[in-house]
Each structure stands twice: as C-alpha cells, then as structure tokens.
Amino acid sequence: MIVVMQQGATPDQVRAVVERLQNSGFQVHISRGVERTIIGIIGDRTRLEDTALEAMPGVEKVMPVLQPYKLASRAFHPEDSVxxxxxxxxxxxxxxxxxxxxxxxxxxxxxxxxxxxxxxxxxxxxxxxxxxxxxxxxxxxxxxxxxxxxxxxxxxxxxxxxxxxxxxxxxxxxxxxxxxxxxxxxxxxxxxxxxxxxxxxxxxxxxxxxxxxxxxxxxxxxxxxxxxxxxxxxxxxxxxxxxxxxxxxxxxxxxxxxxxxxxxxxxxxxxxxxxxxxxxxxxxxxxxxxxxxxxxxxxxxxxxxxxxxxxxxxxxxxxxxxxxxxxxxxxxxxxxxxxxxxxx
Amino acid sequence: MIVVMQQGATPDQVRAVVERLQNSGFQVHISRGVERTIIGIIGDRTRLEDTALEAMPGVEKVMPVLQPYKLASRAFHPEDSVxxxxxxxxxxxxxxxxxxxxxxxxxxxxxxxxxxxxxxxxxxxxxxxxxxxxxxxxxxxxxxxxxxxxxxxxxxxxxxxxxxxxxxxxxxxxxxxxxxxxxxxxxxxxxxxxxxxxxxxxxxxxxxxxxxxxxxxxxxxxxxxxxxxxxxxxxxxxxxxxxxxxxxxxxxxxxxxxxxxxxxxxxxxxxxxxxxxxxxxxxxxxxxxxxxxxxxxxxxxxxxxxxxxxxxxxxxxxxxxxxxxxxxxxxxxxxxxxxxxxxx
Amino acid sequence: MIVVMQQGATPDQVRAVVERLQNSGFQVHISRGVERTIIGIIGDRTRLEDTALEAMPGVEKVMPVLQPYKLASRAFHPEDSVxxxxxxxxxxxxxxxxxxxxxxxxxxxxxxxxxxxxxxxxxxxxxxxxxxxxxxxxxxxxxxxxxxxxxxxxxxxxxxxxxxxxxxxxxxxxxxxxxxxxxxxxxxxxxxxxxxxxxxxxxxxxxxxxxxxxxxxxxxxxxxxxxxxxxxxxxxxxxxxxxxxxxxxxxxxxxxxxxxxxxxxxxxxxxxxxxxxxxxxxxxxxxxxxxxxxxxxxxxxxxxxxxxxxxxxxxxxxxxxxxxxxxxxxxxxxxxxxxxxxxx
Amino acid sequence: MIVVMQQGATPDQVRAVVERLQNSGFQVHISRGVERTIIGIIGDRTRLEDTALEAMPGVEKVMPVLQPYKLASRAFHPEDSVxxxxxxxxxxxxxxxxxxxxxxxxxxxxxxxxxxxxxxxxxxxxxxxxxxxxxxxxxxxxxxxxxxxxxxxxxxxxxxxxxxxxxxxxxxxxxxxxxxxxxxxxxxxxxxxxxxxxxxxxxxxxxxxxxxxxxxxxxxxxxxxxxxxxxxxxxxxxxxxxxxxxxxxxxxxxxxxxxxxxxxxxxxxxxxxxxxxxxxxxxxxxxxxxxxxxxxxxxxxxxxxxxxxxxxxxxxxxxxxxxxxxxxxxxxxxxxxxxxxxxx
Incomplete structure (x- = not known):
C-alpha cells in the first residue's frame, strides 16, 4: 500500500500516519517529493483492510499496490489447479x-x-x-x-x-x-x-x-x-x-x-x-x-x-x-x- | 409486445407465430410493411414472459412496449405511496x-x-x-x-x-x-x-x-x-x-x-x-x-x-x-x- | 509515479529501472518489501509520460500518484477562475x-x-x-x-x-x-x-x-x-x-x-x-x-x-x-x- | 417505427399523430390495446429521423424497429464485401x-x-x-x-x-x-x-x-x-x-x-x-x-x-x-x- 499525503500536509500529520502504521506492526518508507510526501507500507495487506487511513487528516489517498487475494493468486500457487x-x-x-x-x-x-x-x-x-x-x-x-x-x-x-x-x-x-x-x-x-x-x-x-x-x-x-x-x-x-x-x-x-x-x-x-x-x-x-x-x-x-x-x-x-x-x-x-x- | 419478423419470413412462419399467440389467449394485429411484417400483441404482458417467441423460425426479435412491473407502477397506483x-x-x-x-x-x-x-x-x-x-x-x-x-x-x-x-x-x-x-x-x-x-x-x-x-x-x-x-x-x-x-x-x-x-x-x-x-x-x-x-x-x-x-x-x-x-x-x-x- | 517490480524481479532488473530514471533526471526511492520491490519516482510527471517503463523486464506496473494536468489543476491555481x-x-x-x-x-x-x-x-x-x-x-x-x-x-x-x-x-x-x-x-x-x-x-x-x-x-x-x-x-x-x-x-x-x-x-x-x-x-x-x-x-x-x-x-x-x-x-x-x- | 401512446391519450392526440405521419407520406397501422394505443409506421425510416414525434402531446415513446443504416446493412448487400x-x-x-x-x-x-x-x-x-x-x-x-x-x-x-x-x-x-x-x-x-x-x-x-x-x-x-x-x-x-x-x-x-x-x-x-x-x-x-x-x-x-x-x-x-x-x-x-x- 502507498499513502499519498495532501500537498501541504504537515509534519505532524505525516507523523500520525506513520505512528498508526508502526503501532499496527507495519514497516514504512517515507519519500518526500517536490509536491507530495508518499508513505510506502510493508507488511501483510490483508491486515490493513480495516485501518481507515484515508480518513486521517492530511491524507489524500491510499493506493493498493498488490492484489488483495491470496489463496486464489498465482503467486501463492504457481501451478495451474486441476x-x-x-x-x-x-x-x-x-x-x-x-x-x-x-x-x-x-x-x-x-x-x-x-x-x-x-x-x-x-x-x-x-x-x-x-x-x-x-x-x-x-x-x-x-x-x-x-x-x-x-x-x-x-x-x-x-x-x-x-x-x-x-x-x-x-x-x-x-x-x-x-x-x-x-x-x-x-x-x-x-x-x-x-x-x-x-x-x-x-x-x-x-x-x-x-x-x-x-x-x-x-x-x-x-x-x-x-x-x-x-x-x-x-x-x-x-x-x-x-x-x-x-x-x-x-x-x-x-x-x-x-x-x-x-x-x-x-x-x-x-x-x-x-x-x-x-x-x-x-x-x-x-x-x-x-x-x-x-x-x-x-x-x-x-x-x-x-x-x-x-x-x-x-x-x-x-x-x-x-x-x-x-x-x-x-x-x-x-x-x-x-x-x-x-x-x- | 411487438414481434418483428425477419426480412423474407414466410407466410407459414407468420402464421405459426400468430397461432401460438392466439392459442395462448392473446389478440394480434399484423402490419405488413415494405421490408418486414410486424405482429402487435394485445393482452397481459406478464403472461407472455415464458413463451419463447424469439426462438421461433422467422422471428427477428421481440420488443416489449410496456413496462413489465405492475404493482410498482404509477399506472396501477397513480398517487404517491406514503x-x-x-x-x-x-x-x-x-x-x-x-x-x-x-x-x-x-x-x-x-x-x-x-x-x-x-x-x-x-x-x-x-x-x-x-x-x-x-x-x-x-x-x-x-x-x-x-x-x-x-x-x-x-x-x-x-x-x-x-x-x-x-x-x-x-x-x-x-x-x-x-x-x-x-x-x-x-x-x-x-x-x-x-x-x-x-x-x-x-x-x-x-x-x-x-x-x-x-x-x-x-x-x-x-x-x-x-x-x-x-x-x-x-x-x-x-x-x-x-x-x-x-x-x-x-x-x-x-x-x-x-x-x-x-x-x-x-x-x-x-x-x-x-x-x-x-x-x-x-x-x-x-x-x-x-x-x-x-x-x-x-x-x-x-x-x-x-x-x-x-x-x-x-x-x-x-x-x-x-x-x-x-x-x-x-x-x-x-x-x-x-x-x-x-x-x- | 510508483514502479512496482514483479515478484522475483532480479537486482539487475531493479538496477536497470533505477538507472533509466536517474539518467532521465529523476530521483528515486527504493522500498524493498517482503513480496515486492517498489520504486518511487520524484520529479516532473509530465516529463515521464514517454518512458516506456512498463515494458522493461521485471516491471509489473507503473502507477501514477498525482493528477497529470497542471494548468487546469487547483494546486496550480488555488482560486476559482472567473x-x-x-x-x-x-x-x-x-x-x-x-x-x-x-x-x-x-x-x-x-x-x-x-x-x-x-x-x-x-x-x-x-x-x-x-x-x-x-x-x-x-x-x-x-x-x-x-x-x-x-x-x-x-x-x-x-x-x-x-x-x-x-x-x-x-x-x-x-x-x-x-x-x-x-x-x-x-x-x-x-x-x-x-x-x-x-x-x-x-x-x-x-x-x-x-x-x-x-x-x-x-x-x-x-x-x-x-x-x-x-x-x-x-x-x-x-x-x-x-x-x-x-x-x-x-x-x-x-x-x-x-x-x-x-x-x-x-x-x-x-x-x-x-x-x-x-x-x-x-x-x-x-x-x-x-x-x-x-x-x-x-x-x-x-x-x-x-x-x-x-x-x-x-x-x-x-x-x-x-x-x-x-x-x-x-x-x-x-x-x-x-x-x-x-x-x- | 412504432409510436406508443400514453395511457389515457385522447382520440384527438392519436389523430394528430396519424395525420402528421400521413402528411409526411407514411402509411400507418393502429392497434388499440387494453392499456395503450400503438401506431405502426410503414415507410422509409431514414425520412422519419427529423419528425419530433416523441414531443407530440399524448406520445409516450417512439421505438425504432429496424436498423437505421442502409448501405452498410446486409439486407442491402447480402454478399460479404471484399x-x-x-x-x-x-x-x-x-x-x-x-x-x-x-x-x-x-x-x-x-x-x-x-x-x-x-x-x-x-x-x-x-x-x-x-x-x-x-x-x-x-x-x-x-x-x-x-x-x-x-x-x-x-x-x-x-x-x-x-x-x-x-x-x-x-x-x-x-x-x-x-x-x-x-x-x-x-x-x-x-x-x-x-x-x-x-x-x-x-x-x-x-x-x-x-x-x-x-x-x-x-x-x-x-x-x-x-x-x-x-x-x-x-x-x-x-x-x-x-x-x-x-x-x-x-x-x-x-x-x-x-x-x-x-x-x-x-x-x-x-x-x-x-x-x-x-x-x-x-x-x-x-x-x-x-x-x-x-x-x-x-x-x-x-x-x-x-x-x-x-x-x-x-x-x-x-x-x-x-x-x-x-x-x-x-x-x-x-x-x-x-x-x-x-x-x-
């Protein structure tokens, strides 16, 4: 998952998002760009489903990077199922x-x-x-x-x-x-x-x-x-x-x-x-x-x-x-x- | 309902459609145009749902003319429901x-x-x-x-x-x-x-x-x-x-x-x-x-x-x-x- | 922009993407997750349009993070235009x-x-x-x-x-x-x-x-x-x-x-x-x-x-x-x- | 084309539609059903395009019955074009x-x-x-x-x-x-x-x-x-x-x-x-x-x-x-x- 902060998001708002993620057991990577700060989240996506990050102050949007299915995914089971x-x-x-x-x-x-x-x-x-x-x-x-x-x-x-x-x-x-x-x-x-x-x-x-x-x-x-x-x-x-x-x-x-x-x-x-x-x-x-x-x-x-x-x-x-x-x-x-x- | 016959539908095919409809209790109106014959059906649409007219030989398509709902329709109940x-x-x-x-x-x-x-x-x-x-x-x-x-x-x-x-x-x-x-x-x-x-x-x-x-x-x-x-x-x-x-x-x-x-x-x-x-x-x-x-x-x-x-x-x-x-x-x-x- | 590498992308493939981006004048941030490596790109999005990153070996997808318009954006012109x-x-x-x-x-x-x-x-x-x-x-x-x-x-x-x-x-x-x-x-x-x-x-x-x-x-x-x-x-x-x-x-x-x-x-x-x-x-x-x-x-x-x-x-x-x-x-x-x- | 009159359309409204069509050179067929009157139009559809029948009083809708293209239609040119x-x-x-x-x-x-x-x-x-x-x-x-x-x-x-x-x-x-x-x-x-x-x-x-x-x-x-x-x-x-x-x-x-x-x-x-x-x-x-x-x-x-x-x-x-x-x-x-x- 990627959290895109709003233009003009404050350091406190970034910090709040990072803390919530870390408290939930995720690692984060912060990229500070010219226009936006972007927070990359490392961890199990299925556990993230219920954290309402997008409603936090200063957050513009949350973008999934990986597919949300596991058992059905080819990554999990590379061979064709018969x-x-x-x-x-x-x-x-x-x-x-x-x-x-x-x-x-x-x-x-x-x-x-x-x-x-x-x-x-x-x-x-x-x-x-x-x-x-x-x-x-x-x-x-x-x-x-x-x-x-x-x-x-x-x-x-x-x-x-x-x-x-x-x-x-x-x-x-x-x-x-x-x-x-x-x-x-x-x-x-x-x-x-x-x-x-x-x-x-x-x-x-x-x-x-x-x-x-x-x-x-x-x-x-x-x-x-x-x-x-x-x-x-x-x-x-x-x-x-x-x-x-x-x-x-x-x-x-x-x-x-x-x-x-x-x-x-x-x-x-x-x-x-x-x-x-x-x-x-x-x-x-x-x-x-x-x-x-x-x-x-x-x-x-x-x-x-x-x-x-x-x-x-x-x-x-x-x-x-x-x-x-x-x-x-x-x-x-x-x-x-x-x-x-x-x-x- | 309107039954549109194919271009080149035979009189026998038209007759078969008409008979099936009449046997089911519907009245029909036949319009013979330059290119197509069209059969208008008069009767209760809800009873027609199950006759597979569109699969009969010579039929191009069947077009509903009226809305298929009754109890929910304003025609049936002109006043607003409260x-x-x-x-x-x-x-x-x-x-x-x-x-x-x-x-x-x-x-x-x-x-x-x-x-x-x-x-x-x-x-x-x-x-x-x-x-x-x-x-x-x-x-x-x-x-x-x-x-x-x-x-x-x-x-x-x-x-x-x-x-x-x-x-x-x-x-x-x-x-x-x-x-x-x-x-x-x-x-x-x-x-x-x-x-x-x-x-x-x-x-x-x-x-x-x-x-x-x-x-x-x-x-x-x-x-x-x-x-x-x-x-x-x-x-x-x-x-x-x-x-x-x-x-x-x-x-x-x-x-x-x-x-x-x-x-x-x-x-x-x-x-x-x-x-x-x-x-x-x-x-x-x-x-x-x-x-x-x-x-x-x-x-x-x-x-x-x-x-x-x-x-x-x-x-x-x-x-x-x-x-x-x-x-x-x-x-x-x-x-x-x-x-x-x-x-x- | 975010480049999501395929699961199993090789270090050489990651390096090739990074080099292409740096040669084009972008800064990059690399996040190595459990399942995927993700590369964040910092720079002017409009200049990136024409680099066919998604066709490079090992790349799964390229995701835009920001809106692609500038002159039309509120970020560029915060007041309502009359x-x-x-x-x-x-x-x-x-x-x-x-x-x-x-x-x-x-x-x-x-x-x-x-x-x-x-x-x-x-x-x-x-x-x-x-x-x-x-x-x-x-x-x-x-x-x-x-x-x-x-x-x-x-x-x-x-x-x-x-x-x-x-x-x-x-x-x-x-x-x-x-x-x-x-x-x-x-x-x-x-x-x-x-x-x-x-x-x-x-x-x-x-x-x-x-x-x-x-x-x-x-x-x-x-x-x-x-x-x-x-x-x-x-x-x-x-x-x-x-x-x-x-x-x-x-x-x-x-x-x-x-x-x-x-x-x-x-x-x-x-x-x-x-x-x-x-x-x-x-x-x-x-x-x-x-x-x-x-x-x-x-x-x-x-x-x-x-x-x-x-x-x-x-x-x-x-x-x-x-x-x-x-x-x-x-x-x-x-x-x-x-x-x-x-x-x- | 089929003109579906509204439930409760008056005989005068039906007559006005029929007259407009006849004055434009079309033949019509009228079907008076239990709920609605339906008017079938016989003639060249391409000539009908510009008559605003659907805006006439008492008209519920106008339904095309045939395809509107001619030169491109298989009816007009039955063989495959090479x-x-x-x-x-x-x-x-x-x-x-x-x-x-x-x-x-x-x-x-x-x-x-x-x-x-x-x-x-x-x-x-x-x-x-x-x-x-x-x-x-x-x-x-x-x-x-x-x-x-x-x-x-x-x-x-x-x-x-x-x-x-x-x-x-x-x-x-x-x-x-x-x-x-x-x-x-x-x-x-x-x-x-x-x-x-x-x-x-x-x-x-x-x-x-x-x-x-x-x-x-x-x-x-x-x-x-x-x-x-x-x-x-x-x-x-x-x-x-x-x-x-x-x-x-x-x-x-x-x-x-x-x-x-x-x-x-x-x-x-x-x-x-x-x-x-x-x-x-x-x-x-x-x-x-x-x-x-x-x-x-x-x-x-x-x-x-x-x-x-x-x-x-x-x-x-x-x-x-x-x-x-x-x-x-x-x-x-x-x-x-x-x-x-x-x-x-």
Missing amino acids: IMVGDLAIGGETVHVMAGPCAVESREQLLEAARQVKAAGATILRGGAYKPRTSPYSFQGLEEKGLQLLAEAREVTGLKVVTEVMDARTLPLVAEYADILQIGARNMQNFFLLREVGRLDKPVLLKRGLSCTIEEWLMAAEYIMSMGNQRVILCERGIRTFETYTRNTLDLSAVPVVKHFSHLPVVVDPSHGTGKWQFVPTMARAAVAAGADGLLIEVHPNPAEALCDGPQSLTPENFARMMKELRRVARAVNRRLAGEDTDV | IMVGDLAIGGETVHVMAGPCAVESREQLLEAARQVKAAGATILRGGAYKPRTSPYSFQGLEEKGLQLLAEAREVTGLKVVTEVMDARTLPLVAEYADILQIGARNMQNFFLLREVGRLDKPVLLKRGLSCTIEEWLMAAEYIMSMGNQRVILCERGIRTFETYTRNTLDLSAVPVVKHFSHLPVVVDPSHGTGKWQFVPTMARAAVAAGADGLLIEVHPNPAEALCDGPQSLTPENFARMMKELRRVARAVNRRLAGEDTDV | IMVGDLAIGGETVHVMAGPCAVESREQLLEAARQVKAAGATILRGGAYKPRTSPYSFQGLEEKGLQLLAEAREVTGLKVVTEVMDARTLPLVAEYADILQIGARNMQNFFLLREVGRLDKPVLLKRGLSCTIEEWLMAAEYIMSMGNQRVILCERGIRTFETYTRNTLDLSAVPVVKHFSHLPVVVDPSHGTGKWQFVPTMARAAVAAGADGLLIEVHPNPAEALCDGPQSLTPENFARMMKELRRVARAVNRRLAGEDTDV | IMVGDLAIGGETVHVMAGPCAVESREQLLEAARQVKAAGATILRGGAYKPRTSPYSFQGLEEKGLQLLAEAREVTGLKVVTEVMDARTLPLVAEYADILQIGARNMQNFFLLREVGRLDKPVLLKRGLSCTIEEWLMAAEYIMSMGNQRVILCERGIRTFETYTRNTLDLSAVPVVKHFSHLPVVVDPSHGTGKWQFVPTMARAAVAAGADGLLIEVHPNPAEALCDGPQSLTPENFARMMKELRRVARAVNRRLAGEDTDV
Whole structure:
C-alpha cells in the first residue's frame, strides 16, 4: 500500500500516519517529493483492510499496490489447479463442455437433452432446478423435482451434473444432487452463500457478476477458499455494458487475465454472454482459442418451446455441429475436447 | 409486445407465430410493411414472459412496449405511496434523514453517533450489524450483538432503526430488531430474500444494484410487493461506471425517473454514491433538490478510526452543518426536513 | 509515479529501472518489501509520460500518484477562475443560464426562442449552426446562415451566443460569430481542434465526452490551456452507462469533483443529460444545488416541430416556470440567478 | 417505427399523430390495446429521423424497429464485401495481419519493424505519423516526416501502409502516402472527417469508438458510404467498461454481430483491446477463431524504448511466434493467414 499525503500536509500529520502504521506492526518508507510526501507500507495487506487511513487528516489517498487475494493468486500457487469432478479433470489438457437446458422443465425434455449433448461429446449436464428470474411472474424452476430429474439423467447418461444453488437454505438439498454447485452471477457477492459452499467438499462453479471486476471475482473465490474449499472453477458469462445488440458483453480477455493472476480454471458461457444462439458457436470457438478450460452451453430439444432463455439455446443439431468445429480449434491450440478420440 | 419478423419470413412462419399467440389467449394485429411484417400483441404482458417467441423460425426479435412491473407502477397506483415507519411518514412532504455509522462497532461508538445525528435532525438511525465486505479478511459486523446495540440506541434516542439483512436465515432475527429492513445493493436480485421480506409486514429499504437498470430495480420491488408487502422504499446509491474519481456514479436522475414510472418513495445515499465525505454534503443538497424523499448518510464519531467506510463518513460536526444547509434547499423545493420547526 | 517490480524481479532488473530514471533526471526511492520491490519516482510527471517503463523486464506496473494536468489543476491555481464573456462573469456568485433551440432552424424560430429565453432570465443564447448527427440522413444544420441568424438574435436581444464548432476548418468562421465556442462531447478528444481553439482568445465551453473520465476531461482542458487560452468552461452533459430510461446518465457529482481538483467553472446540460424534457427542470434544480456555475438548456417554441432533439426541449412556458424555481434553489445555496433582482 | 401512446391519450392526440405521419407520406397501422394505443409506421425510416414525434402531446415513446443504416446493412448487400488494397483482398478467405509500431519514431525503428513483421507474415504495415495523445505533453508524432518514412518502408518491403488521419486538413497529405486511411476511435463520430474520407476512393479502416454501440459504428460507416466511398473496413479495438485489469474490454462478439447485420469486413486490434502485450497473442488467436478478417498488432523492435504504447507492443520474436500459432487457428476455422503457403 502507498499513502499519498495532501500537498501541504504537515509534519505532524505525516507523523500520525506513520505512528498508526508502526503501532499496527507495519514497516514504512517515507519519500518526500517536490509536491507530495508518499508513505510506502510493508507488511501483510490483508491486515490493513480495516485501518481507515484515508480518513486521517492530511491524507489524500491510499493506493493498493498488490492484489488483495491470496489463496486464489498465482503467486501463492504457481501451478495451474486441476479440479477433479469425479474422474473428470477441469483445468488440464482437456476442454470439458457442460451443456443442457436453461431450466429443467420435464422428464422428457431433460432426458432428451441429456442424451443429445452426451452423444455430441458433452461430459457434464447443466440444467436449473431453481431459476433466478427478473420477473416474479416468470417460471421459477421445478425445485426438488428438478434435482431428482437431473439425478435420473446422470444415472441414464453417465454425465456429471452442474446446477445452481440460489440460497443457503436449499444448499444441503442441492449439494446432495449436484456434482458441481453453481453460484450464479447475481449471487457472486452473496457472501453468506459463498462461505456456506466454502464449508463443503464439492466443486463450485463461480460465475462472474454482471458488473464485477476480475479482482472482485477473485475475491469472491477467496471467500470460498478461505473457508477450506479450494475447488473453485471460475465462469465468465458476460458483463454489463452499454451495447444492446448482445445481451451482455462476453469478456474473453478475462480468460488470459485470470490465468495470469490466478491458478484456478476458467470456463466460458457464450449462451448468456451473447444472449443469441446465432452467435454462440462462434464465441465458443473463440473461447477455446482464448484458452478456456471448458464451456457452458444452453441446448434445448426445442428452443421455441423453452420456458426460459429459448433465444439463446442451441438445437441439438447446431450443438453437434459446433462440437465438431470446436475439436479442430482445440487441437490448434494444443488442447483436446473430451470424447475426441472416439468421436472423430 | 411487438414481434418483428425477419426480412423474407414466410407466410407459414407468420402464421405459426400468430397461432401460438392466439392459442395462448392473446389478440394480434399484423402490419405488413415494405421490408418486414410486424405482429402487435394485445393482452397481459406478464403472461407472455415464458413463451419463447424469439426462438421461433422467422422471428427477428421481440420488443416489449410496456413496462413489465405492475404493482410498482404509477399506472396501477397513480398517487404517491406514503410508507409509515411508526409515526414517520416516508414519501410525504417531509424529507427524512437516516444517519449513523457504516457498521456498529461498539456501544460507545453507536450511542455517541445516535445522539449526535438525532441532535442534528436525523429521525432514523442507520448502522450495519451484518456487513457485506468484498474481502473475507475484513470486519464482518457484530451480528446479533450489533442488533441489540441498535435497539438500545433506539431506546435512548427515540430514533427508528434501519439495518441490513443479508440472508434469509438471519431475517427473523433482524426483523425482530429493525424498523426498516435494508436490502443491500449486492442482494437486489437475491430473489429468495426478496420473497422472504415480501412475506413480512415491515418497511423495506431496497437499494439499487450496482449495475441494475431502473426497470430491474422496480422489478425487484415487484418481487416484494407480489408477496403482499407493499411497503417498499427505494434507495439510489450510485451505479458502476468507468469513472474512477468517485467510488460510484450517483444517478440522481433516478429520482425523477422513478417518480415518473412508480408511486414508491425514493431516498438517496450520497455516502456510497460518491465514496468520499468531501462530496457528500453537496450531493445531499442536490438529492433534495432532485426530489428525494430522504437521505441515507454515514456519520462516524471518528471516521479515521472507523472499521468500515471511514473515507466516506462525515464527522458529526460536518453532518450538523450539512443538515442546516439541507433545510434551506428543502424549503426552496417546497419540502421540509424532519425536525425543522423546532430546530431553526 | 510508483514502479512496482514483479515478484522475483532480479537486482539487475531493479538496477536497470533505477538507472533509466536517474539518467532521465529523476530521483528515486527504493522500498524493498517482503513480496515486492517498489520504486518511487520524484520529479516532473509530465516529463515521464514517454518512458516506456512498463515494458522493461521485471516491471509489473507503473502507477501514477498525482493528477497529470497542471494548468487546469487547483494546486496550480488555488482560486476559482472567473471567465468573462463580455460583461458576464461565469464562475462567480451568479449562475448563468444558456438556453435556446438545439439547432437554428429559421429566423422566426430562433428570434422567438431568443426573446422568450431572455424574458425568462437567460443571459446566453444557445443554438447549433453545425450539428453532429448520428445519421447522415438527418438535418445537419444551416451552417453559415445559422451563424448569421445567431448574430441577429444577439443584436435584437442582447444575449451572448454560444454555438458549436465541429471542425478546425470552420473554426475561423464560427469564431467570428460566437461569444463562446462550444466543443461537443464527440470532439472532446479531437486534439487538433482543441489546439486550434487554444490559440484563440475566446471562451470555450468544453463538453465532457460520453465515456470520458473527469481526468481525461481535465486533460482536454489542459490541451486548450497549454496553447495559451485559459478561458475554459467545462460542461457536464451526461455519460454513457447501461441505463436505458434516460438518454445518458447525468453525473452531477462531476460538479463538486471538478471543483475539488480544478479551478475552472463548470456548467451542466440536463437536456442532453436526461434526453427527456420531463426530467429537465428537476435535474436543473439539482445541478444548481450541486454548485453548477451555469446551465445549458434546450428550449424550442414548438418542440413537436423541432428538427432536432424535440423530446428533450422545453416549451418557453415550462422554461419560464423552471427559471422561477431555480431562483429559489440558487438562493438556498448562496448563489443568485442572473437577472434575479429585477425579475422576482 | 412504432409510436406508443400514453395511457389515457385522447382520440384527438392519436389523430394528430396519424395525420402528421400521413402528411409526411407514411402509411400507418393502429392497434388499440387494453392499456395503450400503438401506431405502426410503414415507410422509409431514414425520412422519419427529423419528425419530433416523441414531443407530440399524448406520445409516450417512439421505438425504432429496424436498423437505421442502409448501405452498410446486409439486407442491402447480402454478399460479404471484399475490399481490395492493391492486390490484397480484405474480407475474403485470407486473414491479413497489419503490424508495426504504435508511432513512427525514426527511420531505423520503422524499417527494422517493417522488415521483421514482413518476415513473420504481415502484409500491411501500421505506424502512426499523427498521434492522438491524452496528454498535450506526450509525443505527438513525426507528422509528414513520419509519412515519408512509411512510404520508404513500403518501398523497401512491399508492405501496404495503414496510418491514421486525425483531421480533415491533413487528409490530402495523409491520403497521398497511405494505402488505407485509419480513422481512430476518438474520431469515429467526427462527422466532418467521415464525410471527407467518404469523398475519396481509398480504403478506410474505421475503428470503433470507445463507448460506441455497434449500431453507431455502422452509422459512422454509413456516413462514409453515403458520400460514395464503399471501401470501409471496420476495426474492433475494445470498449470502455468498469474493468481495470485490461486497458479496454475487447468485444470479440462484435465480429459475428457485425457480420450478421453488415457485409463489411471487420478486423480486430488486440493491442489496444487489452493494453498489455502478455494478453495480445491469446486474444489474437481468439479473434481469428471469432471470424475476424484481419488483425492490427503493435510490434516494436524494443518496446521498453517505445515513445508510445510500449506496454502493449510485442517484440518481433513474440510476434513471429504468435503468427505461427495463428496459422493453425486460421486453418481450424477454414481460413488462411496471408503468406501461409510459403512460410510453414
């Protein structure tokens, strides 16, 4: 941290800041410039969070120099983390595709979707049993019935299951059924929920909040990890900008940036990222080229009948075609798609 | 709603859309233009949410024409709503100031702050017992102990209490102590929590999410109201933009816009909106001039010792000075500050 | 400036950075922390702009500590600047209202508008002769004919004239007619144009770019001032955000922030800021309460016939009513509206 | 266009809107719904731009239904446009890489960079002779001398030259030297300049403005095309968002979106898009996978000595390595990099 004193700060004001820091166990370096005095702080940044230095007399601003996350940082854990989901390794050479409907709507819909995405090479089934909807009048999910259907689809197809948990009270139930617990974008800073999933021994798919910086996203991962659960998979799903031709702006540069600052795997959701099925295969290819460790794709047997997110859902045919294309891109960047050996 | 068909959509595709709409009980109007066919839909928009029209063959896009909220809309309830908090009326002629520390830190700190803001004219005490913090290593609040201290401060000063509820599980406890339940910006789309507070008979202060549109904010209010609780007070607290000289960008135009589309009262939080105490009194004046029904202001007996948000907290002296200025502005726009009669 | 070295940077890399800086005439302070080495740079920041320190081996990032503008900064010029436009003082106790149509459309329209805004208390006439329009098929302004009409309206009413200059080639012509040269939001970083107006001895109204930070805005002012012209008036006119209920998001906190960092006067344009006439009077009041030195308001004798920006133009009646309200708010914050003494 | 009348609009108000439209030569369709009357307008949207319908009594809002651009739209020109730059075809099967330094600094620097990027497979040399810089104190370019050096580098290497034109007055000079005229992001809505380049018969590289929507970008292309010059190449270079770990947010979804709505070729600039050389090769790969027709890449013989944008410039070695990777990705999406046959 750097404390920048105001122009004209008095020696007493500088001294007060230095004393407070030293009393808190930090070392300081003072630089007296032509215009300003600057105080460098040496010590553990996480311990500094609560000292209200910026409100002290004579202080202009306090600037962090280092990233505030630790467990999630690459400095702390230089090797890429590989998260095991059963026998699937997320974050290694293989790119995993998580696919399925936005919402679990019925047994027929889910099983059909599961068989089709499995056939095309997906290894993990996605599907919401609890749905966060902007309108209270929209379909809110089948809840426990939806979870049971997901378990049945897993039984039938062998796919792993990723599904969203929206609230700490339903967490035990969701955790019973899910192989990966999904934290949705709107809950990325639901700190109670983050701590609760941090107490479990289960992989967590942490979606980036709609207007959250990469730093805040890694701090949300840090919440989970600080409780003991290190199995966090990050998911870029588009951020909110002024652009209106897409539902969100998919920030693919988040993939290399996260890999620079963190060791955690990162997957990409081009369905929410674009909001239009027409753009999903292209952005899925781009995501793999950008180094994504996996994809989250909405597929519905009949998008025009979907109760949720029809416009961004691929048909099974379009999904299968996309998977073929992805295999070629994966190989071009020295990765492989799960199921590739048998399928091409 | 308007359905815009693609250029070159076939008559069969148009017919399929029309049939689906008619089967769902809607009336339709078809306009065949030079370039496109457009289908107008007449009926209850809330029932349309779940039909995936945009994924039907030949459809280019579906455009909503009306606002999606009902109970929160001025069309539904043309008069301004006045929310009673005990004997205080929020949304009427009187502007109420809710003031106090970011977090409850100790008995001394809270009681001192409460007495000081009361003396200066505040009618409601703010203070967090549960704190949503970006870092898991920051002070997270005194929890139930903090609630008890708030109750004691109410006892001593006669101020009402507004405090944040972060999770459905702690809601019963918080509801026991609070006069107004605050839903924080990060929880604005925590739909479980919205429904839970919607079941209570207690005023709710609903903060706008950091990147939420006014429409989404009113839809969040609709969640609460659709469960039965009509006592929603909206709070503008700044949105996230690219600007870095302020912590957030306080969107004061939200005040007249909300009042145009909704009947609910709206208050403004310039402390979070700017993030710097230096700018708080000015923006508080501007908020009152913009028609705000109240203000939420962070005040700390000693900001430089605050465990949370010191840089945006006013000292009691600055708060008292600001209140004097606010009285003049309130009168200039035909409002009055609570406590004005006795105090000037 | 602070140079943060990478974790694991070698002593040679640190030495290379230090040598480069010392060879360029800077003093340095080195802080060796537990995790990182940090190099503080003492000297004239403007001279450092062009050294590509961040690309040197071992450097993680370079962080500016001070603001990059000089002539525009309050540190350089502690007193408020008052810009004289003829006998009108912008930036003093008096709040000036610049009003008139978006575009000059005809002699009748302009003279009528001019008389009406003058009667209500405006001191400066606005009106575009050259119009930047998003579509090449929209009305682009009357050009020189429009300038002549503005001069005629000045003659008739005694109002000063502010009008936009869009290009360096038309600058001599526009400068011949205008009392204040307006640089539009889309030209805020047209550095050629900024330098050209910087060579003149004429007040400049510099609108903030749609997505420009306050720092970039003050740097644009610095461009003008560095060429010799110190008579810059800043104009906040709304920034681009995700919100869609307003045309832009009017950032009123820019007023106190600019006044904190700079000595230049700042006016507010609520017409472009909100894009809807319904919200203009309210936001004009808020702007005055926020400390604005003036307002820019679109007024049209018949908005429903306007060739440009009809939806955000006030009728003369609504403008007159607004001016009455503004007088009360101005007094409440110890300012006065021009023309107030005679008019109330 | 759709006109939405206010709830409670009178029959007279509806009639007035209908009459104005019919008098202007439009056909209308009226839908009377339960809550609102909606008027559909059939006719040429570009002619409607200037009627201030939204300011008429009883009108709530006017909603465009179709895109406002014509010449730039795919509806108008269904086939992909291929823009010839000498014998190079931009927009066809081949992906072209435009590479070179941010600014032309010296004969040695430029010729070395040109030879190196040519050797690695670039076909077009980039380099700024006029530089738009945020600070007036930064290096502003070698101007005409820079143009002459670019011509010399073209002579020596056979590369085509793309360079920025910042102002209409220097356009004739720049056009004399450049093979492609670049319009920078800050000038995307400099409508004077757009019209001027629209009068020439020379390819134009039109960068997307920092906060411009794709619709505004295509409207800027429309400005150029409406003057007669159809040879527009679009360039996505990152948009401004709240994220701070990258200089801008590269919006790669703009590539498929532009290709959906327009026939114009689109290239990507990951150097400005990310602002950090470490992320450039990855995002270049992703851009090619997303269907970009070319890339714009900053390469400097010695980034740590660059006068401009050193942190985002690749060394020639890193550039050559990136080109090898790009070839594999291009093939995986059925494209080829220029120079591929001889080079691999």
